[in-house]
Amino acid sequence: MSLYYEAAALLTNPDRAGGSFKSRIFGKKDLKSNPAQTYALIVEATKWSAVLKGVIERAGVLKEERKLTPVLALLLSHDLLLSKGGVAAPKDHVLKLAISRHKARLAAELTKERIKRGFGNVDALRAHVNAGGSKSEDGEDGPARVEHPRWARVNRLKTTLEESLGSTFAGYKKVEKLNGVLQAATADQILHADAHVPDLIALPPRHDLSTNPAYLNGGIILQDKASCFPAYLLNIQAEDRDVIDACAAPGNKTTHLASFLHAQTPTDAATQGSERTVFAFERDGKRSEIMKKMVTLAGGGDVVKVQSRSDFLRADPFDKRFSNVTALLLDPSCSGSGIVGRDDVPTLNLPEKDAVNAIAAPASKKRKRKTAPSVAADLDVDAATGAVEEQPNPAAEEGEKLKERLEALSAFQLKLLLHAMKFPAARKITYSTCSVHAEENEYVVLRALASAAAREAGWKILKCGEQVDGMKRWAVRGDGVACSRIMEELDHGGGDKEQFAEDVAEACIRCEKGTKEGTMGFFVAGFVRDVGFAKASTAVNAKQANGAAHVRNVTPEGDDGDLVQEEEEEWQGFSGDEEPSAPTTFDHGGHVDGDGSQGKSKRKQQHKKHNKLRS
Ligand SMILES: C[S@@+](CC[C@H](N)C(=O)[O-])C[C@H]1O[C@@H](n2cnc3c(N)ncnc32)[C@H](O)[C@@H]1O
Incomplete structure (x- = not known):
């Protein structure tokens, strides 16, 4: 069944050449599976991965099914539990058999996970996941995606910040914190004057300035803060x-x-x-x-x-x-x-083989914090592959191409x-x-x-x-x-x-x-x-x-x-x-x-190590 193997290969090979994930899949000449089906599977399974990671780990699937890789387990569990058509394979296919054996435990773990996250039914959880939200493993709020403001630089060659605030942005409400614009609706007339770069303002995500005269005459320039x-x-x-x-x-x-x-x-x-x-x-x-x-x-x-x-x-x-x-x-x-928006696939959260099996050994609160998510956060986990630095991993070898390019x-x-x-x-x-x-x-x-x-x-x-x-x-x-x-x-x-x-x-x-x-x-x-x-x-x-x-x-x-x-x-x-x-x-x-959250834990890790070095 090439669909799952091909989707798994695409997810584990972080070859970022050739444009967006979608265009890479649709442009892949040697793909045997239907590109639309492959793309949908990858995007959906990845979206659900923050939820399914713990579900798969606690069901102990990877411990028992040595043939399944974490990515395969994620893709198959997604289809088994959440896709209308179920696993897209003949009933005696090795992959279908391997995942179906765990259906009852996986379904029970998904129910527990849903209740823990406070959703009354799967549709409510689905709506939450589709909206880009995903509560963290220990149930704390943690949106998977942070909205990106629309940054606009007031062009001093043509105008000044004061002038712009009095004309282009005259009807806009000024907020002290960036969060104020991040939480605003796209069309809201809200702005935040940046605290670091002069003449830079933040507007609500995707705020449309394309017909604004100041934009059309070069008075304001759309430019990311970092840039x-x-x-x-x-x-x-x-x-x-x-x-x-x-x-x-x-x-x-x-x-x-x-x-x-x-x-x-x-x-x-x-x-x-x-x-x-x-x-x-x-x-x-x-x-x-x-x-x-x-x-x-x-x-x-x-x-x-x-x-x-x-x-x-x-x-x-x-x-x-x-x-x-x-x-x-x-x-x-x-x-x-x-670059933000470079890839159109959200963060991939992969289950780990040796994560604690909560059914076999219910974890105490303290123990629970030591399970997969925090272990992953404490290690140097590659955002795209889930490869952990200390472990020899085929996915890490696939990074050779990236390494050469970076060199x-x-x-x-x-x-x-x-x-x-x-x-x-x-x-x-x-x-x-x-x-x-x-x-x-x-x-x-x-x-x-x-x-x-x-x-x-x-x-x-x-x-x-x-x-x-x-x-x-x-x-x-x-x-x-x-x-x-x-x-x-x-x-x-x-x-x-x-x-x-x-x-x-x-x-x-x-x-x-x-x-x-x-x-x-x-x-x-x-x-x-x-x-x-x-x-x-x-x-x-x-x-x-x-x-x-x-x-x-x-x-x-x-x-x-x-x-x-x-x-x-x-x-x-x-x-x-x-x-x-x-x-x-x-x-x-x-x-x-979706790289943001993973990047954050990596940076935290770097800061931790950095601070260690400093002390
Ligand atoms: C990252 S982009 C620059 C973006 C630009 N600084 C901005 O903020 O709008 C890099 C640009 O450098 C150009 N470039 C690469 N090597 C160059 C070279 N040796 N001499 C001049 N331009 C080069 C590329 O064609 C590309 O347009």
Whole structure:
């Protein structure tokens, strides 16, 4: 029976290439089962998995049926207990026999679970599950999905927050807490002024602004809160001069940068009276065109010079045009794993084989807390596969593909970052990704800091305490465990490695998707160097100009053609559920996918480990 085996394979293989889960299933040429049936089974079983996990564990199915994997047990139990047609297999099929043997115990456990959760019948529980709710294993409230607000940045190139509040949002009620907009209905005229990023407001989830004149004329830009961090962290000041946005399209961060430049009057004598420029590099032709439109619409035409079809890696740092570049924003292509709404399948909660069988040995309250859910929460559980770090698991091997992809991305990102560090007058850089993987984040940051090139040029991490106010106050910092891990193989030029790793983790900023903060998954770090270093490097490099070997790349040179697919996917991710019509506006926003809760427990785990390291 290929349906269950194929659905199980799709669920356990976290191959995220090729768009949404739905398009991957419908586009799978070698799928033997009906794609619609396979997709429905996967989505439904996953939706129910928070309920069925405990049901299967307490019925002891996996202990007795050694042939059933956790995913198969989940899919079959779902159909056996909740699908109208039952298990879609002949009655003597091995899978049908294996699950049907446990029907009475499974049904009894489902009834207990339903009552424990306070639902009078299965239909009421079904409505709750369909609405995205699922109470946690110990009966506490815990919605599986956290709504994602509609974030709108007031574009200072065209208007001000005060002006917008008095015009575009005149009839809107202001609420002090983000939760106020998260709980509001889509059409409610409610807004919350963000506590971290200036000029940013949150509106109810999916709030429609598509016909709003301010949106149509570029006065407000739909941009996820996290995506506003890099330009804000760069902390453009009056003494800053030109800026480079190294990987710029569709241009949300470019216009954000331009708005900061616009808001300041240069103090540097050399720049007074002359325009400051944002050089916006984009190597893709089509995206360059879209970016040009975006920039024009946002009123950034005078400040931004779009470098269409231009590979940043080919930009000569010693080109005269860039001699006044004091700051760079680098937001390169990445896996896009933090993008909200990237996947259309909710969190998968898999039963565990060795979970306590509550029927055979009723658990005391204390014991109950030690059963599967809390064990899973205390271990490093992979969100998509349920694979636990310490256990050899076939699903973990399937992650090899992801590992290879992350390695390639990481090398490419490092190469770009080291190139950014070569610009002679540069004093600050922000590096960001919309990825949740340390390989693309903390690893890149620490590898860059440990490189001889960065050290010689005087680049340091921008410490938490030195950051612009809103970023200093942002509580979720870098992954301390990942920093310690990568530092084991790096030499940062002496000193206490562990302390260094901790400091860098504290300096890095992370956003988690699916939390009450309402952001996508994101990472950003800042780098700085003294003016003196920048000046010395300008002098040295002036001598070295005309093709001399400046700062060597530590990454192997290589064709990054295989990253094009990543870019395509990530690019698609921008529009999310907000496909741009007119005007061409991109947003990372959309509905929250199910990874949030799992990510949260993982982060908690990381924080726990991080704190342990700190004590
Ligand atoms: C993550 S997106 C940038 C999003 C953008 N910063 C924003 O906020 O709107 C990465 C972009 O970088 C472009 N890119 C990748 N490598 C590049 C390179 N070497 N030079 C210039 N652009 C590059 C990709 O084509 C893609 O459009």
